[in-house]
Structure formats: structure tokens, C-alpha cells
Amino acid sequence: MPLLDVSDLSITLRTQRGPARAVRDVSFTLDRGETAGLVGESGSGKTLTALALLGLLPEGAQVTGSIRLEGEELVGASEDRLCDLRGNRIAMVFQEPMTALNPVHPVGRQVAEPLRAHKGLDAAAARKEVIALLDRVGIAEAARRVDQYPHQFSGGQRQRITIAMALACGPDLLVADEPTTALDVMVQQQILGLVRELVRERGMALLLVSHNLGVIADNAARTMVMYGGSVVESGPTRDVFARPRMPYTLGLVAARPRLTTQQLDRLPTIAGTVPDLADLPAGCPFAGRCRYTVDACFVTSPPPEIVGPSHVARCIRLDAVQADLQGAPA
Numbered sequence: 001m002p003l004l005d006v007s008d009l010s011i012t013l014r015t016q017r018g019p020a021r022a023v024r025d026v027s028f029t030l031d032r033g034e035t036a037g038l039v040g041e042s043g044s045g046k047t048l049t050a051l052a053l054l055g056l057l058p059e060g061a062q063v064t065g066s067i068r069l070e071g072e073e074l075v076g077a078s079e080d081r082l083c084d085l086r087g088n089r090i091a092m093v094f095q096e097p098m099t100a101l102n103p104v105h106p107v108g109r110q111v112a113e114p115l116r117a118h119k120g121l122d123a124a125a126a127r128k129e130v131i132a133l134l135d136r137v138g139i140a141e142a143a144r145r146v147d148q149y150p151h152q153f154s155g156g157q158r159q160r161i162t163i164a165m166a167l168a169c170g171p172d173l174l175v176a177d178e179p180t181t182a183l184d185v186m187v188q189q190q191i192l193g194l195v196r197e198l199v200r201e202r203g204m205a206l207l208l209v210s211h212n213l214g215v216i217a218d219n220a221a222r223t224m225v226m227y228g229g230s231v232v233e234s235g236p237t238r239d240v241f242a243r244p245r246m247p248y249t250l251g252l253v254a255a256r257p258r259l260t261t262q263q264l265d266r267l268p269t270i271a272g273t274v275p276d277l278a279d280l281p282a283g284c285p286f287a288g289r290c291r292y293t294v295d296a297c298f299v300t301s302p303p304p305e306i307v308g309p310s311h312v313a314r315c316i317r318l319d320a321v322q323a324d325l326q327g328a329p330a
């Protein structure tokens with residue numbers, strides 16, 4: 001049984017312009033020790049997918065489908081149960097560390113919170129554990145700095161502290177949503193290196209969300225490309241980037257042949273605009289921007305097609321894409 005099994009997850013939000021189906025039929029599994037990357041442009045539904053795993057969706061969001069953690073269904077689970085799991089078995093690291101840190105409390109007390117809430121540690125035991133955690137995530141002189149406040153740390157150190165907080169209870173699943181976007185490139189590399197080490201060391205599963213192709217290419221064994229609320233292509237990262245098949249992925253990769261984190265701090269631009277989720281036409285969400293579009297693309301929601309080992313793309317024009325790729329000069 002996979003650690004995480006997401007099946008046909010759809011999320012509909014209430015918006016001023018009516019219901020918006022912001023996430024559509026997303027399915028994937030994640031095993032312990034595995035890192036999957038979720039990549040896509042702003043508004044494609046990455047964050048909502050991540051938040052759904054923690055039961056942290058905006059009020060009024062309707063969720064259908066299934067999210068199972070070791071077989072336990074989380075869609076429709078009680079708030080009490082989700083609270084038990086959050087920060088304990090599933091933890092999240094956000095883009096902006098100050099979202100997770102309270103500026104008026106010393107960092108040590110904040111990292112200790114999940115330990116006290118979920119593991120019942122007393123103050124002295126929690127403090128000892130917190131110092132060890134801060135030390136592990138690379139905060140020098142942790143025993144002295146544990147009583148300092150968030151503003152006394154740099155942005156990179158604050159993100160290290162939120163990682164310590166996320167790790168405190170030894171979660172099985174870590175969800176990191178743009179964990180390094182707010183940091184400069186050198187610090188980004190250090191933090192991602194730390195996360196990689198921790199995932200390996202602790203055998204956690206990691207869902208890494210990023211708009212940065214390089215971050216995903218460097219860190220995730222498996223990649224899911226999101227567009228207009230759907231996963232339009234997924235597979236082993238190497239294959240998705242070396243042999244993209246869905247025209248949207250193709251456009252992203254073609255625009256950025258060198259996949260390194262430094263090169264790809266921004267998602268390449270593709271002509272046209274992201275579809276309006278409150279008014280998404282039937283058919284393929286990319287149809288309005290795609291050069292392969294035929295009439296049927298506006299009618300049929302493309303089913304997942306297997307295009308290689310564990311590599312799936314949603315497009316009804318795969319043959320035309322393939323023919324072009326074969327005809328293209330190497």
C-alpha cells in the first residue's frame with residue numbers, strides 16, 4: 001500500500017463569479033523515501049492540491065475524490081482527526097517562513113509546540129529535542145539561539161527553523177510549497193540540499209511544489225505538470241523533461257533547455273493566458289493556447305495516455321506531437 005494515495009481529487013471553490021473547479025481529477029501515489037514534484041504556472045492548482053492533503057482548504061471549498069494516508073481516508077475526516085495528523089504525520093513547509101512563525105514568540109517555543117501537542121513532551125524534554133532539531137537543520141549555536149525571536153534570524157535561517165518545526169514529530173509525509181522561492185539562489189540550493197538529506201535520512205515522502213522547473217528537475221524523481229487544475233503530464237522526471245509529450249510541457253521544456261535551478265528561477269512564458277477556472281471550457285484546458293489544437297480538443301477532456309514507462313500525458317493529439325518531434329532536427 002502506498003503511503004499516500006490520491007485518487008480523482010477535485011476541488012471546487014466558491015468565487016464571486018460562481019463555482020470554480022480549481023483542481024480536477026488529480027491522481028497520484030507517493031511512497032516513503034520518494035519525492036514527487038508538482039510544477040505549473042501560477043493559478044494551475046498546485047497549492048490547493050497541497051493544502052488538500054492537510055485539510056487546509058479555504059472555507060467553502062468542496063472536495064471530491066479520495067486522499068488516503070496509509071489507507072485512511074482524509075476527505076471528509078473530522079477536523080479533530082485532521083488536527084491529530086497535521087504537524088504529526090503530515091507536515092508542511094510554506095514559501096514564506098513568517099507564515100509559519102509567530103513574530104512575538106521565541107523560535108524554540110514554536111518548534112516545541114508540535115512536540116508538546118502531539119508527543120506530550122514536558123517543557124524540559126521538548127527544549128532538549130528542539131535544540132537537537134535546530135542543530136540538525138544547521139542553526140549554529142542552537143542552545144543559545146533557541147530563545148531568540150524570528151526577526152533575529154536571516155530568511156534562510158527562518159526557513160531552516162520552519163523545517164525543524166515541520167520535522168519535529170517525525171512526519172511520514174512532508175509537503176513543501178515553494179519552500180525556497182523567497183530566498184536567494186545560494187540559500188535556495190542549501191535549503192533544498194538540507195531537505196534532500198532529511199528526506200533520505202528519515203525515509204519521509206516529499207511532495208515538492210514549485211513553479212521552478214530546475215528545482216523540480218534537481219530534486220524530484222517523479223514530476224507532475226499541472227495546467228488549468230489538471231495534471232496534464234506525469235512520469236519519471238528524466239523522461240518528462242527529456243521526452244515531454246503534452247504540448248504544454250513541451251513548450252515549457254523547449255523554452256528552457258538547460259535544467260538547472262539557477263537557470264530556471266522563473267517558469268518560461270508561453271503565449272496566451274491561463275484559463276479562467278470559473279469559466280473553463282469543456283475539453284482540454286490548454287486548447288486555447290496550443291498549436292496542435294483541433295475542434296475535438298474543445299469537446300473532449302483528454303484521457304490519460306501511457307507514453308512511456310510510468311509516463312502519462314493527457315492529449316488527444318499525441319500522434320501529431322510525436323510526428324513533429326520525430327521530424328524535428330536533433
Ligand SMILES: Nc1ncnc2c1ncn2[C@@H]1O[C@H](COP(=O)(O)OP(=O)(O)OP(=O)(O)O)[C@@H](O)[C@H]1O
Pocket residue numbers: 013014015022040041042043044045046047048049058211277
Ligand atoms: N481562497 C480562494 N478563493 C478563491 N479562489 C482561490 C482561492 N485560493 C486559490 N484560488 C484560485 O484557485 C486557483 C488555483 O490556485 P493555487 O493557489 O492552487 O495555484 P498555484 O498553482 O499554487 O499558483 P501559485 O503558484 O500562484 O500559488 C487560482 O485560480 C486561484 O486564483
